[in-house]
Amino acid sequence: MSTFNEELCVPIKSDSDIVEARQKGRALAIQLGFSGSDPTVIAAAISEVARNIVNHATRGEIVLSGIHESSRLGIQVLARDEGPGIADIEQAMQYGYSSGKGMGVGLPGAKWLMDEFDIKSQVGKGTSVTMRKWVR
Amino acid sequence: MHVPILKQGDYLIATIQSVLSDADLLQLRDDLADRVGQFRSRGVIIDVTVLDVIDSFATRTLRGVAHMLKLRGAETVIAGIQPDVAFAMVQLGLTLEGVGTALDLEEGLAFLNAKTKRGGSVWRGPIPSRSAPKAPLDAQIRKANRRRK
Numbered sequence: 001m002s003t004f005n006e007e008l009c010v011p012i013k014s015d016s017d018i019v020e021a022r023q024k025g026r027a028l029a030i031q032l033g034f035s036g037s038d039p040t041v042i043a044a045a046i047s048e049v050a051r052n053i054v055n056h057a058t059r060g061e062i063v064l065s066g067i068h069e070s071s072r073l074g075i076q077v078l079a080r081d082e083g084p085g086i087a088d089i090e091q092a093m094q095y096g097y098s099s100g101k102g103m104g105v106g107l108p109g110a111k112w113l114m115d116e117f118d119i120k121s122q123v124g125k126g127t128s129v130t131m132r133k134w135v136r
Numbered sequence: 137m138h139v140p141i142l143k144q145g146d147y148l149i150a151t152i153q154s155v156l157s158d159a160d161l162l163q164l165r166d167d168l169a170d171r172v173g174q175f176r177s178r179g180v181i182i183d184v185t186v187l188d189v190i191d192s193f194a195t196r197t198l199r200g201v202a203h204m205l206k207l208r209g210a211e212t213v214i215a216g217i218q219p220d221v222a223f224a225m226v227q228l229g230l231t232l233e234g235v236g237t238a239l240d241l242e243e244g245l246a247f248l249n250a251k252t253k254r255g256g257s258v259w260r261g262p263i264p265s266r267s268a269p270k271a272p273l274d275a276q277i278r279k280a281n282r283r284r285k
Contacts, residue, residue, distance in 0.1 A: 015158035016157040016159070018157070019157050022188070022189055023188070040218075040223070041223065043188060043224075051158075051191065103192045103195075105229060109229060112228065113228065
């Protein structure tokens with residue numbers, strides 16, 4: 001698998017950056033050939049992971065890129081922060097579990113929206129979420 | 137981006153004009169709470185047609201607005217959720233339970249009329265007939281020209 005185009009990096013510092021990240025994600029998705037409800041679904045997933053950064057880590061970034069593997073095209077969304085990290089990822093991925101802010105929908109919801117979802121976190125170091133969706 | 141709120145009789149209509157940040161949504165909530173008291177409104181329509189995404193925060197906020205306004209004596213209806221947006225909401229497991237929703241502004245008004253007028257019922261207008269399609273535009277123009285002569 002390789003990435004192409006330039007990577008699009010959106011710093012996430014406040015709630016208005018969430019809007020920017022998802023708009024850029026939608027534009028890239030359309031450019032990559034996603035159609036129907038997919039650009040909106042991708043934008044919604046970006047919105048959730050970006051909100052996670054604002055709520056828990058205060059600052060981080062979303063890196064968007066086009067990817068291709070054998071003959072298929074896709075989009076990769078990488079959300080990373082240097083926040084407090086998540087001690088219990090299994091718990092954080094439970095639908096409805098919230099550590100305070102929010103509804104506990106964000107991370108599990110984003111996983112449902114995308115084709116691939118991977119989360120890595122180290123307490124005290126930060127969290128990174130990698131999501132991919134392929135053009136159908 | 138500020139959301140304008142129009143007063144229309146007993147109702148308030150807030151038409152979202154562009155994509156909103158979290159702060160804008162919270163501002164809308166506070167503005168509506170103020171206006172409902174100021175104008176003694178009995179119904180509120182929030183037109184979300186232009187929203188690109190309704191994520192968990194937006195859902196929670198809209199639900200909160202509707203429940204809060206209900207406590208202030210006003211019914212709320214969310215109008216114009218786009219099909220793709222609805223699809224993504226369903227996939228995220230988000231619902232607007234206990235909140236009125238409508239296809240568009242017109243249906244939103246019908247919903248409020250039914251909800252706020254005692255004993256009222258929803259009047260959706262005559263069922264459009266499919267058997268008598270409108271004449272094509274050029275035929276209409278020819279007919280109008282003939283009349284003019």
